[in-house]
Amino acid sequence: MRNNLIVSGSPHIHKKESVSGIMWTVVLSTIPAGIAGVIIFGLDALWVTLVAVIAAVLTEAVFEIWAKKKVTVMDGSAVITGILLAYNLPSNVPLWLPVVGAVFSIAIGKQVFGGLGQNIFNPALVGRVFLMASWPKYMTTFVKPLSYDAVTSATPLAALKEGKILEHISYLDLFLGKRGGCIGEVCILALLIGAAILLYKGYISWHIPVVYILTTAIFTYIFGAKQLFQGDWLFHILSGGLVLGAFFMATDYVATPLTVKGQIIFGLGCGLLTGIIRIWGGYPEGVSYAILMMNAATPFIDRYTKNRIYGAR
Amino acid sequence: MKNLIKEFTKGIIKENPTFVLVLGLCPTLAVSVSVANGIGMGIAATFVLLGSSIIVSLIRDFIPGKIRIPCYIVIIATFVTIAELCMKAYSPALNRSLGIYVPLIVVNCMVLGRAEAFACKNNLTRSFIDGLGMGVGFTLALILISAIREFLGSGQILGYTLFKGFHPVFVFGMPSGALLVIGLLLGLFNLLKGKRT
Numbered sequence: 199m200r201n202n203l204i205v206s207g208s209p210h211i212h213k214k215e216s217v218s219g220i221m222w223t224v225v226l227s228t229i230p231a232g233i234a235g236v237i238i239f240g241l242d243a244l245w246v247t248l249v250a251v252i253a254a255v256l257t258e259a260v261f262e263i264w265a266k267k268k269v270t271v272m273d274g275s276a277v278i279t280g281i282l283l284a285y286n287l288p289s290n291v292p293l294w295l296p297v298v299g300a301v302f303s304i305a306i307g308k309q310v311f312g313g314l315g316q317n318i319f320n321p322a323l324v325g326r327v328f329l330m331a332s333w334p335k336y337m338t339t340f341v342k343p344l345s346y347d348a349v350t351s352a353t354p355l356a357a358l359k360e361g362k363i364l365e366h367i368s369y370l371d372l373f374l375g376k377r378g379g380c381i382g383e384v385c386i387l388a389l390l391i392g393a394a395i396l397l398y399k400g401y402i403s404w405h406i407p408v409v410y411i412l413t414t415a416i417f418t419y420i421f422g423a424k425q426l427f428q429g430d431w432l433f434h435i436l437s438g439g440l441v442l443g444a445f446f447m448a449t450d451y452v453a454t455p456l457t458v459k460g461q462i463i464f465g466l467g468c469g470l471l472t473g474i475i476r477i478w479g480g481y482p483e484g485v486s487y488a489i490l491m492m493n494a495a496t497p498f499i500d501r502y503t504k505n506r507i508y509g510a511r
Numbered sequence: 512m513k514n515l516i517k518e519f520t521k522g523i524i525k526e527n528p529t530f531v532l533v534l535g536l537c538p539t540l541a542v543s544v545s546v547a548n549g550i551g552m553g554i555a556a557t558f559v560l561l562g563s564s565i566i567v568s569l570i571r572d573f574i575p576g577k578i579r580i581p582c583y584i585v586i587i588a589t590f591v592t593i594a595e596l597c598m599k600a601y602s603p604a605l606n607r608s609l610g611i612y613v614p615l616i617v618v619n620c621m622v623l624g625r626a627e628a629f630a631c632k633n634n635l636t637r638s639f640i641d642g643l644g645m646g647v648g649f650t651l652a653l654i655l656i657s658a659i660r661e662f663l664g665s666g667q668i669l670g671y672t673l674f675k676g677f678h679p680v681f682v683f684g685m686p687s688g689a690l691l692v693i694g695l696l697l698g699l700f701n702l703l704k705g706k707r708t
Contacts, residue, residue, distance in 0.1 A: 306691070310698075331682040 217314070220401050221274030227392035228281050228446065234375055234385030238343045239289035243381045246296050247284040253300035254280030261309040275314050279303050282322035282446060285382020286439065286486065287329070288340045290350075295336055299325040319493045320450045323486045330486075340378035351378040354437045359482040372436035383439040393445035405461040406454060406468075407444040411435055413469020421477050440472065443485035453493040460496075460503035467492045515640050522644025528621045529652035529693075530700040535621035538612045539653060540689040546669045549657030551605045553650025555594045555613060557643070560622050562590035564642030567630040574631070583626040584617065591616045621649060659692050660684065 235243040258276040262269045280300050287296060303325030308317045330337045342351040352360070354367055354377055367377055375385030382389075396402045415431040422429020434440070448454065448468055455464050468488045475484025528534045538556070542548045566586045567574075574582045595613045598606040606613060616622065625645055630638040662668055664684030666677040682688045 328682060331685065331687065332680040333678060334681070 217275070218273035221278055223399060223401060224396065224446075225274055225277050225281065227395040228278070228285070228382070230388035230391045231285060231382045231385055231442070232281070234388035235285070235289065235381035238375050238384055239341055239381060242341075243289040245293060246287055246289055246291060246381060247281060249293050250284035250287075250296035250300045251277055251280035253297040254283070254304050257301045257304040258309065261305060262313070265309070267313065270314060273314065276304060279308070279321045279325075282320075282382070283325045285442060285446075286322065286326040286380050288337065288379075289381050290339065290341045291336045295329060295333065299329045302328045315452055317452055318496070319490055320447050320453050323447055323490050323493075326486055327490060340380075342378060343376050343384070353378045353482065354433070355476065356482040359476075369432055369436060372433070377437070379437075380439060380442075383442040386436055386441050389441045389445060393441075396445070396449075402445065402449040403458070403461065405458055406448050406465040409462050409465030410444040410448055410468045410472075411440060413466050414440060414472050417470060417473030418477065421473065434473075434476065438476070438483045439485040443472075443489055444468075447486075448489050448492075450493075453496055455496055455499045455503060457500070457503045457505055460499045463499050463503065464492050464496065467495065515636065518637055518640045519644040519647075522641065522646070522648040523651060524648070526645075527648045527652055527700070528624075528645050529649060529656075530697055531704075532621070532624070533697070534624050535619045535649065536693070538615065538619060539656060539693065540686060542609055542612050543653055543657035543660055543689055543692075544664070544684055545608075545661045546654060546657045547605065548608055549653035550650065551598075551602070552609055552612065553646070553653045555598065555609075556616055556619060556622065556649055557646025558594050559587060559590040559616050559619075560625060560642045560646045560649075561639065562593075563587045563622055563626055564630040564638040565635065567626045568633060568635050568638035571631045579631065580623075580627070583623060587622050587626070588617045621645065656689070656692055656696065659696075660688055664688060 232243075232247055235247075254276045255271045259269055259271045262271075280296075280303075283299050283303055284296055287299070303321040306328075307319055307321030307324030308314070311317045338356070339350050340353055354372070371377060373386045375388070377384055393402075393407070397404060415435050418434035419429045419431040420426055422431065422434060444465075448465065455461050468485075471488035471491055472484045475481060475487060481487070522528065524531075526532055529536070529539055535556070538552055542552045563583065563586050567583060591614060594616070595606070598609075598613060625642060629641050633641070658668060660683045662673065663680045664682075666672055666674065666679045680688075683692065
């Protein structure tokens, strides 16, 4: 079904864009981060990503054939879900893990609610959180960057959480992705290239990502150290999955607010939750939980930030 | 006689308290971690349901309408206390793993629901059969849910490992797993119901 619902106030200009066109552009914009992941973690990263994508597409096809709906695997949304799920996994997971995660993402995170446009949560994050809760051992052992073997290392955030003294990692290393972490989250440079494509094409607006990252930075600057206003905010921006989450997952069309005011509230909430989880929570990283919680709050945000209709009371 | 059989079987599928009436979900979500827990909770709830159905239907003409709910609660609480004391005496391990959810049967809306919706309007035999059917349906539902959760969450059924090399899906041992399993089973029940009609 073509989705012809127009959600902003008039006047409207018609553009020759379609859901599938946008989705494939998003796929394209995630490729730099994938290439960076393969360079940093070796070919394992590529296999994990491919397996996740294939599993996601197959699950969508099987589900839609079973439900006698139109098969929409060619619109690229399942491909995106697979890619984003894989980008949230360590590169050294056994290959059945991305398969289970992708099946869960698509079946429970998306199709159960009625497919594209109906899901209340970001499907890729649903899959990731499911895997995180089910097999924490696989989800939290990370390969050392640029070593291409089984040497494991903690992520900078995990080391910080355990109170270990950080190995010396410069901001440049963090920016280029020379650290332990998930496949797609490490190379900030590649993520920013992808984000620039999306912003240039106007497929995402800057509100959610910028507000999200700024809020996290300010929050960690204030509360991140023993004394107030001493936190290492740049470290908190560059580590973990913040940039990946802010640009590629907190901007999911379906599960985020429609109005600018709503999007700013959404970004603010995500940032606060991420900061709270990172500093006081039990997990070292909170981006996925923060986005999912704000996804759950989206209907309420939408209800209270409706644009006033001109002339209405 | 045929009527009575129908009264019994409706509790198992057509009006299953968990999957169709969606009553008594609190203990269902909380204790369905293992099959042993499920069976224990099912039997305890069935006992309370039978007892309360019998007493409520016997004294249904003497209970003033305005205070009927407190009366039901007192009757139910009596049977829950009996069940809890028995469980403590004969199966302390089960009592420990069910914990607070045994006394909480008092406020189980399945028990109260059957007293309010059925036992106070029907005679002794029918109320007894209805309570038995509902109890059996509740127990079967608990066994089904807890079997799925125990197998997926720990790779075991009743403590026996089924497959070697199975990586347990921890999430099914957690509360979120209970919600997932119950949600999917409810969907399945609705699907089957929709196909039949």
